[in-house]
Amino acid sequence: MSIWKFANPNIFLKWSTKVIPICAGTALILLVVGLVWGGLLTPEDFRQGTTVKILFVHVPSAFLAINIYFMMFMASLIWLIKRHHVSALAAKAAAPIGVSMTLIALATGAIWGQPMWGTPWVWDPRLTSFAVMLIFYISYIALWSTVNNRDKAADLSSILCLTGSVFAVLSRYAVNFWDKGLHQGASLSLDKEEHISNEFFFPLLVCMGGFVCLFLTLVLIRTQTEIRNQRIISLLRTEGFNK
């Protein structure tokens, strides 16, 4: 009995069908609690006013945008080493969610930046890193969709993901080196001194939990869809319909 047993497409479908409602419910509860608490019950910031509340969407989506890439990295690694098809499909399923999270982070940032910085977009290191990451996601999706053979596409895009992450780290330092930007420092860090005050911190944590659960729900549903899709392709092939 090993954990890899769950990676069998069939078994994965069974347990994920049970897990999805739990994840979705948790996501709903956490998001409602977090957003209401953060949006309505926290005081206004003495400098930024009400606009600070966009933080409860901005920070979790930015956090996910980075970590979804990390998840894809792990999934690609597992595919290349253990050859579990679900792992490759999960990476494929996560990429569009990563794109949307990056876009949400960029959009909320722009909405917040307009009144605060006077401009929706500046070529600041963090913003630039996110723009680069967006292209990473898009090129990953593009490679998946252009290669016909499933295993070949999985192999090639896994390699792209691994190579990309090396250069993503490098780009991160490069853009920091390029310019010290307008963007404030980390909103969250383990170092107590740095992060934001407690009244904002706890609702933010709830929101992040909600976003993570939302991501889990979405990625499980999308992976299920991918598995069913592959199953259809395989069935069609054995029936000879594609000839």
Added chain:
Amino acid sequence: MLKAELLSYHRNGHQIFSDISFVIEFGACMLVKGHNGSGKTTLLKLLAGFLPIQKGTVTIDGKKIVNNFDFIAQNVDYIGHLNAAKKQMTVLENLKLWNSICEPDKRVNIESEFSDPMNINGFKNQPISFCSAGQTRRVALSRLATNNKKLWLLDEPTTSLDERAIENFYKMVETHCLKGGSAIIATHSEISMQKISPKSIQIKQTSSKLESSHLDPFLLGEW
């Protein structure tokens, strides 16, 4: 000696061939026969290391060839459907390159030692772009004589060759075998050689449906 045991290959959920076994001693020649799409090219590519060996084993002199690219490169020469000749370069330049990127001890001096088995001397200073399809094929086959490798894998080598060239080609294969080399030739045509009698194997189309359900993880189990 090349020994293949129970080779099977599947692609895109289809069993291409299954359980092919053969032994070929050095100094012998083998013909691979079968219908279009029966997997002749696949078998040759498998032996040349371009495709992974999914099931079964292939050994050359008792040494496994799985992922042993250097070992394959030392012993195997492969000519597929494509001629790998550069259009911009002359025939001689192409031959010289192929010769010069070989192992040093397997090289043949193109100017003096080259025996010209495919009779390409007449147009050796022509660029490949001026050569006809048959002539280009002859250039590609001449490369076998410049490299001195033990095992030749030839995929329908006689395509677009005229009768005389085909005769020359079989003479070349014969000399190679008599010198202790061996050749595996995928072909449709009958072959007549005087000094050696090639054995042949037939690749049969397998019933693909039954086995493919075992291969594709998306068809496993109850749904």
Added chain:
Amino acid sequence: MLEAFAYFKWELKLIFRTGGSLVNVVGFFTIFVLLFPIGISFDSDNLSKITPIILWISSLLSVLIALDRFFLLDEEDGTLEYISLSALPMETIILIKMISHWLTTGLPLTILSPLFALTLNLPFQSYGWLLISLLIGTPALSFIGAIGASLTLSTRRGSLLTALIVLPLYVPTLIFGIKLIELSIIGESIISAFLLLSATTLLSLVIAPFISAIAIRIHWKY
């Protein structure tokens, strides 16, 4: 070693004999460099500030355009399969191809760049650093390009996809390369940018042949 040298000579000869490849690269470079001032303004003060950016982006795009034939021609006529059975390991073959690609794209652009910098009002003290920046930076463009070209080999006409894959990977090289020239214009120490640019190039030199070899073998495998 002798084999590698023979193949290197062959590869260069092939590029020169293919006709037009060198002219294409230089031509594109010229067009890009010309388009920028027309698009921005003829104000020379403004121009000199963005000269490093113009030159770097122009060379980047010119190299990018020359990428689509990196492996494709060799794959289409069977050469790639054949030379993989030669005495040269796959990785060496790719390394040689990368270097000859650079010699016929990045290097001519580097040599020509001071000429174009003259028209773009680059401050006098920066010419040397411009040359050095392109000289160490452009090899990385060819090396990383090899990764992109090998990954898109299966998609045939994938030159647009190659560009999409390669562009984000070019970001560090581009930033360090431009920064190096900019620092020299304002007269600050360039050592950090210089070291980081060299590091990026060396990193891509080390990983590119192996990744490309794996990608090409995957391309054959299915």
